[in-house]
Amino acid sequence: MISERLKIIAGQAPLPTDMLTRAELIEFADAHHVLGQMAVAWHGRVKGKLVEVFENAILRTEFDHRMLEFELNRLERALGGSDITPVVLKGGAYVATNIKASYGRRVSDLDILVPVVQLAETEKLLRHYGWENDAATDNAYDQNYYRKYMHELSPLRHVKRKSILDVHHALVPKTSRVRIQTEKMIESAVLIEDRKLKTFEAVDVFIHAAVHAFADGSFDTPTRSLLELNYLLQDLDVEQQGRLGFRARTLGAEMPIATALWMLSTTMADLHAKEILESEKLKPANCLVRWALIRKLEHAEGLAMAKFMLFIRSHYLRMPYTLLAAHLLRKIFRKGLALKAKGFRTES
Amino acid sequence: MEFQSLSVFSPKKVRDALRQGRLEMALGPFSMRLQGADKSLTSFLLDVYRDAPVRLCLEDVTDVTIHVRAPNFLRKYIRRQVIPDPGFIVPAVPLPPTLAPLALEMGLNLSVALKCCRFTTFHAAVVGSDKGCILISANSGGGKSTLASALMEEGYRLFSDEFGLLDHGNTVLHPYPRPVSLKGQSIQIVKNFAGVEWMSKTLSGTPKGDIAYRRARASDIASANQPLPAKLILFPSFQEGATSTTKEISKPEALMKLIPSSTNYHLLGEPAFTSLVRMVSGARAYEITYGSTAESLRITTELAEGTDL
Numbered sequence: 001m002i003s004e005r006l007k008i009i010a011g012q013a014p015l016p017t018d019m020l021t022r023a024e025l026i027e028f029a030d031a032h033h034v035l036g037q038m039a040v041a042w043h044g045r046v047k048g049k050l051v052e053v054f055e056n057a058i059l060r061t062e063f064d065h066r067m068l069e070f071e072l073n074r075l076e077r078a079l080g081g082s083d084i085t086p087v088v089l090k091g092g093a094y095v096a097t098n099i100k101a102s103y104g105r106r107v108s109d110l111d112i113l114v115p116v117v118q119l120a121e122t123e124k125l126l127r128h129y130g131w132e133n134d135a136a137t138d139n140a141y142d143q144n145y146y147r148k149y150m151h152e153l154s155p156l157r158h159v160k161r162k163s164i165l166d167v168h169h170a171l172v173p174k175t176s177r178v179r180i181q182t183e184k185m186i187e188s189a190v191l192i193e194d195r196k197l198k199t200f201e202a203v204d205v206f207i208h209a210a211v212h213a214f215a216d217g218s219f220d221t222p223t224r225s226l227l228e229l230n231y232l233l234q235d236l237d238v239e240q241q242g243r244l245g246f247r248a249r250t251l252g253a254e255m256p257i258a259t260a261l262w263m264l265s266t267t268m269a270d271l272h273a274k275e276i277l278e279s280e281k282l283k284p285a286n287c288l289v290r291w292a293l294i295r296k297l298e299h300a301e302g303l304a305m306a307k308f309m310l311f312i313r314s315h316y317l318r319m320p321y322t323l324l325a326a327h328l329l330r331k332i333f334r335k336g337l338a339l340k341a342k343g344f345r346t347e348s
Numbered sequence: 349m350e351f352q353s354l355s356v357f358s359p360k361k362v363r364d365a366l367r368q369g370r371l372e373m374a375l376g377p378f379s380m381r382l383q384g385a386d387k388s389l390t391s392f393l394l395d396v397y398r399d400a401p402v403r404l405c406l407e408d409v410t411d412v413t414i415h416v417r418a419p420n421f422l423r424k425y426i427r428r429q430v431i432p433d434p435g436f437i438v439p440a441v442p443l444p445p446t447l448a449p450l451a452l453e454m455g456l457n458l459s460v461a462l463k464c465c466r467f468t469t470f471h472a473a474v475v476g477s478d479k480g481c482i483l484i485s486a487n488s489g490g491g492k493s494t495l496a497s498a499l500m501e502e503g504y505r506l507f508s509d510e511f512g513l514l515d516h517g518n519t520v521l522h523p524y525p526r527p528v529s530l531k532g533q534s535i536q537i538v539k540n541f542a543g544v545e546w547m548s549k550t551l552s553g554t555p556k557g558d559i560a561y562r563r564a565r566a567s568d569i570a571s572a573n574q575p576l577p578a579k580l581i582l583f584p585s586f587q588e589g590a591t592s593t594t595k596e597i598s599k600p601e602a603l604m605k606l607i608p609s610s611t612n613y614h615l616l617g618e619p620a621f622t623s624l625v626r627m628v629s630g631a632r633a634y635e636i637t638y639g640s641t642a643e644s645l646r647i648t649t650e651l652a653e654g655t656d657l
Contacts, residue, residue: 019405019406019407019408019409020368020369020370020406022409023381023406023409023410023413026409027413027435030435030436031435031436048408048409049379049408049409049410049411050408050409052377052411052466053409053410053411055466056411056463056464056465056466059465059466059615059616060465060615063614063615063616063617066617
């Protein structure tokens, strides 16, 4: 059962004694990009080959963090002369503020958020300093689609360093069913020490992670997301935990927050999560969605069905039906063309 | 359970362990968990890795796991194919099941190159005397495997024909004595001097042409936990019919030539740079050109004598 796996990865339950099970757990953690986090959680508590396996994983994530620090520095330089102080999101912010969720975490792309009124200037400056449209979305359809419907610019790739930067002006697409009041979150964002960059305040950091996992996309990195939410919640003090429910309602993030708390209490037996969920009477996603989320996390029976449901749900959340139909047709058509170009070669 | 050489186990036991993914092999600093159901894989291991220390029940986690498996459900049964699955996504060309050994070797190389970052790894052949190592850095087709095999005949220990594994602590190179992979014409050349009994069956029709493996000797494997510093660094290039040349190069030049051959230099940064500088400082480096294996062997042994190896 993966609920147990998650707790073991977080260092909250003992390692399996059967070596094949243990080896498979390590491989699972590696494949889900949380081996570095597991290594940190278990630091000093293991012996034998695991010491070396964990050492490799830590070295790998240290590289990620160095690269990310460098990108943050280049971003500061690019926006240096302007009034723009972007909010760094997700992994980038965790690393920049050195919180528990960053320890041993794999990070690659950098995500930032700017107020919509500063978007044009941000884009101009970034392009001036070498960020360009990523080739994958550098076409008329995608460009138009991103500008018209999305909450971010199409991914920008730096011409020299090849790193990806996502510039957001909201946390969910313009057409999303879940409306999140991004402006309020930007308003209460705080400066990161010694940097010309901001991060959300702690409560909002948790809220954004929950929105990202449960109100946008199809829960594609289940293990990683839950571990992250677990650590972020642990970082909240009593006062902050007390504000969580109210803040979620104010921002329109009740469903994702409730779902996150429900998942944490169900899969990781997180008592704080359970307590907040009950005392605030927050309502998580419906039981069908919850079933699918658990299945996807646990790789259990019904996985294919769960994946399909969450895929449909991600699109349902993201856009109205008519737009969805047009978009999916386009996607299928494009995929068909791509397959044809590859001569129907099948590789997994 | 202690590690024992693979040859003490019955083929059936080995096959069962491979099927269930509980064959653990230890070579030098790395342990490997191997899984696969193809007959060709079992017979390859029993032949080429006969002296390698293994356990048939997993007693610890491993550095590397390779599952040689079908690329998808369909290819498990119809027009069967295999790919190496090291647990992360690799651009592997599906191979026919008879080439499962090649899939295994490719998978192992990829895993060591990309996962094992507690050493600075670089693409090179390494052999050693009792005093130090000769590191042979060349591109594919540069003749490093042939030269390494020839040096084995001269009494050198085989460290690896694929990887230099540089320890950050004391700047020594670790042995990883997997079989030497030989391609095309070099198969016959090595067969001639090593003897046919040391060679695997030739795998023909691979994406890289004919491939055969020269087994590591029991003595290479027995000394696999004795690392040594590099004393001689060679950058050979083979040119058909060329007259031999030897040119000593400066240490910075040698460093700059080694860096691009590393698979994790960029990832490790400072410790990799520092250890490479220390390694190069303690060795002499030469570019050599030659037209035959006999010539390369002559040049190398001369240089080795000059470097007190």
